[in-house]
Amino acid sequence: MYSVGIDIGGTSIKSGIVDEDGNILAQSAIPTVPSKGFELMVKEMAEEVDKLLSDQKISIDKVKGIGVGIPGIADNNSGIVRVAVNLGWRNVDLRAEFKKYFNTEIGLSNDANCAALGEQRFGSGRGFSDVVFVTIGTGVGSGIVVNGKLVAGNGSAGGESGHIVIVYDGNPCNCGRRGCWEAYASATALIGPTKKKMEEYPDSIMYEIAKAEGKVSGRTAFRAMDAGDVPAKEVVEQYLDYVASGLISLTNVLHPEAFLIGGGVSHEGDNLILPLKAKIDEYVHTSGMYPEVEVKQATLGNSAGLLGASALV
């Protein structure tokens, strides 16, 4: 049997046919054009899927179902997308619309949840049934998988781990509240402390790095640390402690087998993964009888969403 995954992004909509081992047999991409409106967008997705299936000579009765990843709030129970700002969708019945074209199971979830399921099933989380996927980039997002199934919360409103408060009354967050993990652990949150440290240390290598990149970014301190810059190392160490604080809070609540780390910052690789693992180990070992929690870099990259969507059905 096969599954179809559709990953709706801000610029393109990817569709793919996936086998039970997570191999993408065929895929295609069309541009995301919200001005076409909901019904036409779904019609074009259905046409893409039809084309892929006929190219691969796979009949629809060999397809378990179609899973769709959405950049917004998508409730798999009702089949309704409550809101997807960038698509201009609000309270649209995605399941019913797809059912006009396909007599098969239709699953939907938000993009971070799909990526979590994709990584758990086919990527860095293969072999684990309980994982938390954390994507660290412009913001901090997450998806929770327990017993191989998404834990999306009532109305699919859970998995917003970026907004747990780690610093009571702390830095303002984009969400309107204060002290959220995202306000300390996102790539964006690295920029302020990097600039501040640069002001304190006018000789820091961070100046060269920033000049070469044209700006101070979430990478500046990491690259300067690699080049032996001590102030940059301090910035990174403080940052990693904030990242770890949130991961340890999630460990207390969910104690997954593994954290799977994706997003732009995950490309720091061992610079990020090893210190985070050490900090979580310290917590787990202090508390005594608890099993270890692995920390792994996500491996599927841009395919995680499509593969995870296919695993919704």
Next chain:
Amino acid sequence: MYSVGIDIGGTSIKSGIVDEDGNILAQSAIPTVPSKGFELMVKEMAEEVDKLLSDQKISIDKVKGIGVGIPGIADNNSGIVRVAVNLGWRNVDLRAEFKKYFNTEIGLSNDANCAALGEQRFGSGRGFSDVVFVTIGTGVGSGIVVNGKLVAGNGSAGGESGHIVIVYDGNPCNCGRRGCWEAYASATALIGPTKKKMEEYPDSIMYEIAKAEGKVSGRTAFRAMDAGDVPAKEVVEQYLDYVASGLISLTNVLHPEAFLIGGGVSHEGDNLILPLKAKIDEYVHTSGMYPEVEVKQATLGNSAGLLGASALV
């Protein structure tokens, strides 16, 4: 069909026969005597269960199984109790030991998880499938139920929500780390701020309350607030904000249908529940399209553990 619940506490071991609606048909209690050792303790529990069943003329083939709540780390997958300090148990195979006496399903979990399941199935959470039970007393404990099933984490090490960090580098916690929710939201954590405020306001009614009770406790500020004391109200308001901070973090992660609040502080009733509900509402409404989260006072009291244990099978 019936189930048997056993709730092992620090002073007594309660056993009961429970029907499918959560009615306790018969129950008994024996003292907890750890010095008897693991095997004899289980033998005596088995005898209690035998007695209850024969008194009620219920044969063992009418019993779905026996669930046991443990004050410690109990892993329902393996059947092993990793550690129960107050019982002197360490890595004992509880399931195998019970199987010597009963050819039926044996479930086990820790006491907070059992209470969570009991409240969800038969108490304040009836009608909800996704709840987080939070017990606020000397410490802060929790149990998570998703789709009517416990989410206990790997090695049953999850559900320790009292140790999510809400104040980075904040007050020391009993767990050895800093800034945990428990260090701000437990009844114990109310004592320090109450004393501090009393020093600032020598005319506060809190002095009378404390004198009548013989000490400053987690109740002092609440009782003085009820009597119209303004400084006490400030203490309570700050405290409620800390409690709400943790609940909102858990909402971000899990978005349950309801929080069920138990433990000593829950007896404050509407003084506690209504402001917490208002603070969570404010968060949920700000974030837009998310469903509300109910906040309810736990109703089963001391029976929650026994009922929840019976629901493990």
